[in-house]
Amino acid sequence: MVQQAQGTAGGRSPEDMPAWQLARRRQIIDAALAALADSEYEQVQIRDVAQSAGVALGTLYRYFSSKEHLYAAVLQSWAEPASRSFDARSAGLDPVERIRVRMRRVIRAFERQPRLYKVQVSLQSTADPQARALLSDFGRTAQGWLTADFAALGPGHDRDTAAMLWSVISTMLSDAVIHGGRPMADVYRLADRFIDLVEPRLRAALG
Template sequence: MTELPGYKQARRSQIVAAAQALLKAQDYDQIQMRDVADAADVALGTLYRYFTSKEHVYAAVLMDWAQPAFASDTADTATADTRPAELRVREKVRGIIASFERRPAFFKVCMLLQNSTDANAEALMEQFAAVAQRTLAADFAALGAQESVDTAMMAWGIISTMLSGAILHGHPIADAYRVVDAFVDLVAPRLA
């Protein structure tokens, strides 16, 4: 996206913001590309110049929506969080659950896009996963390079499974918080 001229970046951002607003108001399955174009105040053909499919649009929406959580991934070391790793990890995993609890439609889209056949959506979802993993793995750094990545994958697997149960199958969301806290409790002694 950074290779686009400023006015095109602005139009792309306008489309993503409109698509995000639509997802906050209705289910993904109810949204058509025409709806996104209308909400963004662009022609349908213009929308397709920026995005190859609805999946591509919503992969960009997920990236944009998650940007605040990923901000710590790009923060410089001068402003690094000096709180204990256990506290950072616990806060981060609970924050992930809380974000999806507030916006369950975003979790559903995230799960749906895991199997996208659109190459552009797939690339954005791979980027989304890589940045999320790096962000979470940074808090497990005391475990060593490979183990921090492995532990971040385990944490994401637990979060994803518990959110699937809560959001897709009606299980209590409190179970998600309880299980991720138990996982952090298991790892915490090694983070000190």
């Protein structure tokens, strides 16, 4: 269910904001992320996030149209710095090892922040169009990294292989984090096993 303020125009694009508004938006996102340290997503109250961020509830809704929109922005904000850091540090890695390291980092990130993974799953059913747009961007970005890593397989094959690997990881993470049906060690093992299966084709394509 979307927690939304009636009569507000929340959810302005960050590209349209001056520096002071971007700083306030960042402040709200940081407070929302911090709230997950003490509570599951479903228990987080948007008014408590506003209070922690030092803004009025109405002010928060001028930046985010709903709780779902806010937490989609939290996901995006949380993932982007890690991706930039990885790209900067992994330029010299063997292409196959680069994929393995990226996958382990993704899995480890959600292992350390399981409530954020639960947020991602919960937001799959959001009715808020702005939350859906940010969540789609999050998914496209994640698969885009992998598509680039598999580029040697050629157009179409790179995208399909990336989608399959992302699906394997998402399914295994859901089983481990949400359902408790398998240990996290299995998530790492099965991601590595998928890469083992793809490695001969990838190395042949790389020459």
